[in-house]
Amino acid sequence: MKVTALPLEQLRLRTSEKWREYPDDVLPLFVAETDFPLAPAITRALEQALRAGDTGYVASRNPLAAAYAGFAQRRFGWTPDPARMRSTADVSMGIVEILRRVIRPGERVIVNPPIYPPFFDLVDEAGGTVERVPLRDTGDAWELDLDAIAAALVDGARAVLLCNPHNPTGTVHSAESLDALARLAEEHGAVVISDEIHAPLAQSDAGFTPFLASGEAAGRIGYAVTSASKAFNLAGLKCAVMIAGAEDTTAVLRNLPVEVEWRTGQFGLIAAVAAFSPESDEWLDGLLATLDENRRLLASLLAEHLPEARYRIPDAGYLGWVDLGGLAWGPNPARRILREAKVALSAGPTFGAQGAEHVRINFGTSPEILTEAVARIGRMRTDPLAGQE
Numbered sequence: 001m002k003v004t005a006l007p008l009e010q011l012r013l014r015t016s017e018k019w020r021e022y023p024d025d026v027l028p029l030f031v032a033e034t035d036f037p038l039a040p041a042i043t044r045a046l047e048q049a050l051r052a053g054d055t056g057y058v059a060s061r062n063p064l065a066a067a068y069a070g071f072a073q074r075r076f077g078w079t080p081d082p083a084r085m086r087s088t089a090d091v092s093m094g095i096v097e098i099l100r101r102v103i104r105p106g107e108r109v110i111v112n113p114p115i116y117p118p119f120f121d122l123v124d125e126a127g128g129t130v131e132r133v134p135l136r137d138t139g140d141a142w143e144l145d146l147d148a149i150a151a152a153l154v155d156g157a158r159a160v161l162l163c164n165p166h167n168p169t170g171t172v173h174s175a176e177s178l179d180a181l182a183r184l185a186e187e188h189g190a191v192v193i194s195d196e197i198h199a200p201l202a203q204s205d206a207g208f209t210p211f212l213a214s215g216e217a218a219g220r221i222g223y224a225v226t227s228a229s230k231a232f233n234l235a236g237l238k239c240a241v242m243i244a245g246a247e248d249t250t251a252v253l254r255n256l257p258v259e260v261e262w263r264t265g266q267f268g269l270i271a272a273v274a275a276f277s278p279e280s281d282e283w284l285d286g287l288l289a290t291l292d293e294n295r296r297l298l299a300s301l302l303a304e305h306l307p308e309a310r311y312r313i314p315d316a317g318y319l320g321w322v323d324l325g326g327l328a329w330g331p332n333p334a335r336r337i338l339r340e341a342k343v344a345l346s347a348g349p350t351f352g353a354q355g356a357e358h359v360r361i362n363f364g365t366s367p368e369i370l371t372e373a374v375a376r377i378g379r380m381r382t383d384p385l386a387g388q389e
């Protein structure tokens with residue numbers, strides 16, 4: 001099934017953040033929403049719910065955990081136990097609620113910048129202190145800096161907030177590095193919370209491993225939080241899944257206040273069940289094929305219009321992390337690009353100090369929009385004002 005992004009005039013009818021933050025002369029390639037239509041099984045499920053007025057509270061006995069277990073089995077060869085899952089409104093809330101229960105106020109939580117900027121705030125919201133352990137750049141890839149993580153754990157950090165796959169670099173962490181991380185955490189009495197919101201978008205050549213499936217230690221000390229919201233563009237409907245791998249970590253989920261689960265959106269749950277059902281597999285395969293084309297298209301567009309840019313094709317997702325340092329457009333090129341090229345990108349410095357001179361480009365869009373956006377930015381190279389703040 002070919003999955004094709006909607007044309008601009010239809011997208012402009014949307015009222016979400018991506019389409020309302022900037023005026024119509026700006027091409028929005030910033031926030032992680034996609035420009036694709038909904039998967040047909042989701043549209044059908046939501047239409048049926050609307051017709052039935054099925055807009056009450058999420059049922060305690062609901063099919064989400066079983067649907068996710070089936071999805072994980074088909075897509076990742078991993079069968080998490082539905083009895084070890086709870087739902088909540090979104091991945092961010094799941095992370096905060098778990099963190100609150102596994103650290104004491106002020107304790108340190110490791111994050112790996114450049115990182116999805118709200119990670120800094122989520123640790124803060126949960127009462128923790130952010131400990132930055134940057135990803136290691138090997139020259140042609142990024143990886144977890146296990147030595148530096150070990151040092152932080154020896155020094156007292158109590159938790160690791162992992163991003164797998166990683167936003168913004170699109171890195172799928174190797175099974176070996178995940179297992180090594182889990183062992184280190186266990187050795188030092190720490191836990192790992194793995195944000196796997198981009199996992200359904202891991203390309204098949206990347207060999208994605210769910211953290212909890214990476215080894216026995218991960219099963220004992222890990223939590224995963226995930227959702228259908230990035231792959232299926234359902235962020236506004238509010239539904240995420242928290243997963244534990246052992247009896248005592250499951251007890252943490254079970255003992256969360258009942259309100260944490262009651263905040264799950266009924267439409268979010270209905271849509272997520274349809275997304276995770278086998279009915280949506282063909283659509284997701286089609287989306288992955290489209291994103292595979294787009295991640296390569298971005299490489300060729302940058303080579304053509306911005307040859308100074310450095311970009312590595314991501315393993316997963318629809319976010320491209322681009323180093324524009326070669327252009328000397330200053331520490332935050334997104335600001336200048338918005339003003340001069342009328343293209344909205346995510347600002348690199350918000351992802352941590354490693355994001356200076358970087359931008360994040362959302363390529364979950366049509367080849368036409370992506371091409372126009374990069375061409376517009378490329379025209380700044382010939383602008384005599386470029387490079388001056």
Ligand SMILES: Cc1ncc(COP(=O)(O)O)c(C=O)c1O
Pocket residue numbers: 032089090091092093116163167195197198227229235240
């Ligand atoms: C890594 C990561 N975690 C969490 C989120 C936010 O998810 P939610 O809206 O479910 O809180 C995003 C959104 O882009 C993300 O990229």
